[in-house]
């Protein structure tokens with residue numbers, strides 16, 4: 001029997017921008033021509049948003065946010081290094097990065113070989129400074145796990161879980177933030193992430209994946225007719241079950257596998273009811289409480305509509321994790337919810353282990 005460790009974290013792209021740019025997504029929301037004057041007025045904002053924005057447009061708060069996230073990444077990294085995985089499997093959303101008009105899998109095992117990628121040439125970063133002051137041409141090496149991915153896809157298909165698989169990133173397309181930002185943040189000093197990585201892509205952006213190219217769109221640009229939207233994401237229930245199946249395969253393998261869900265929770269730019277200004281913190285707290293109370297199975301009953309209404313699209317990665325920890329009876333070693341109104345999203349970090357040891 002293989003040993004399994006599980007963890008959750010964020011791949012929050014603005015974390016790789018300098019402090020003065022970390023609130024850029026909020027600035028984008030303020031520029032919406034349809035945003036009312038009232039909502040632009042700081043006196044109508046939440047106390048936390050006003051506190052974070054302060055008198056420097058979030059500059060000091062960004063430095064603080066960076067440091068609190070860095071410490072969380074360090075804690076997850078320490079747990080990984082102590083566990084010494086043969087492979088680190090990451091559930092992440094593909095935001096119109098690898099998968100586009102030509103084919104969009106609900107789930108894809110990205111069984112890549114070792115590769116080199118330019119983190120700062122990707123669309124979100126190109127032409128902008130990055131927090132580490134690295135040149136745009138800096139190449140970042142990633143250890144792949146093609147053999148492990150091939151085996152995982154084979155086992156899942158044999159169990160009736162119809163995943164797609166990919167051996168190579170399509171030429172000319174950017175590596176998803178959900179995967180490579182995760183590795184870079186776990187490798188804060190840029191020395192190279194030492195563990196082989198196996199990526200499992202989840203189509204979290206569903207109805208707006210191709211339409212909005214996995215990115216931002218103002219309310220006025222979101223079509224209301226179903227015919228103009230793309231087909232939906234897999235449901236949270238399906239993600240939960242696929243996560244459970246993956247955990248089962250890993251536990252029955254001879255390898256030591258770390259399973260990681262990579263995404264922030266509710267995203268302000270997906271939370272229509274806040275006019276994209278704020279994440280849905282109430283809903284994030286509800287789901288977080290279920291994990292803290294060791295009730296991950298309750299997540300299986302959440303509907304896709306609930307997820308989308310809360311701007312929690314990317315949490316489908318975490319629904320895979322919830323299914324995994326539920327199936328293996330894993331318990332949280334620790335879980336932390338870091339809330340922010342200014343910096344796009346609330347973030348959760350945590351490490352799970354199999355109850356009673358490996």
Ligand SMILES: [Fe+2]
Pocket residue numbers: 011093095177178263314
């Ligand atoms: Fe993402």
